[in-house]
Amino acid sequence: MIAAAALGFGGISRFEIQAGPFAPILHGFFFDTFAPLIILVIYAVARIIAVALLEPSDLALARFVTAPLAVAALLAAALYPTFGGIIARSAFFAGGMMFVEGVMLGAAWLVGIAFAAIIFGFVLGAGVILVRLGFAEPGRTRRARLATGLMRYAALVFAGLILLLPGQSGISFYGEWPVWPMEPGEAAALAGFSLIALAPHALIVRRHG
Numbered sequence: 001m002i003a004a005a006a007l008g009f010g011g012i013s014r015f016e017i018q019a020g021p022f023a024p025i026l027h028g029f030f031f032d033t034f035a036p037l038i039i040l041v042i043y044a045v046a047r048i049i050a051v052a053l054l055e056p057s058d059l060a061l062a063r064f065v066t067a068p069l070a071v072a073a074l075l076a077a078a079l080y081p082t083f084g085g086i087i088a089r090s091a092f093f094a095g096g097m098m099f100v101e102g103v104m105l106g107a108a109w110l111v112g113i114a115f116a117a118i119i120f121g122f123v124l125g126a127g128v129i130l131v132r133l134g135f136a137e138p139g140r141t142r143r144a145r146l147a148t149g150l151m152r153y154a155a156l157v158f159a160g161l162i163l164l165l166p167g168q169s170g171i172s173f174y175g176e177w178p179v180w181p182m183e184p185g186e187a188a189a190l191a192g193f194s195l196i197a198l199a200p201h202a203l204i205v206r207r208h209g
Helices: 002-009 014-018 028-056 060-079 085-100 105-132 144-167 184-208
Strands: none
Touching: 014 028, 028 060, 028 085, 028 105, 028 144, 028 184, 060 105, 085 105, 105 144, 144 184
């Protein structure tokens, strides 16, 4: 939510980005279309860093190596060669193929988000496991872990749906961002949608680690 507010109230748009160091990454079709998903990338990086810094471990020194590797893998999957990375491109291909096969646009869009959540969730989960060099709550059964994993996945799908819903519904809650900076009301809308989108996953993390 803080990141969303900073993007909005800071007046950050495509123009400011193209004049800065992130110009080679934050541009193109996927950024213009799916820019709100940058909130998920920031959230995932913060999640990995929080595990590295806040969770006690006998192997804490190893995190000086594992945490940067986990963050680098996540950023590569989400931002290389440009915004969206392999995550958005694979999802766009999956949803696009469904649409070409005659599936309704709305259903194909859902398929794309669900596919993206699989890759994003795998990279994020693998990164957290790498930082910990193990699993949270080691005494849990395999069935319980599977159930929690499915809940995490559903929460990521929900987050993607909520963040992209304003643009897909035709209602410009975020204005013309990222082409133009957001007005204060539009920035507040992005912050609000971000809070709603990320709350389920954050609550699951708080409960199960």
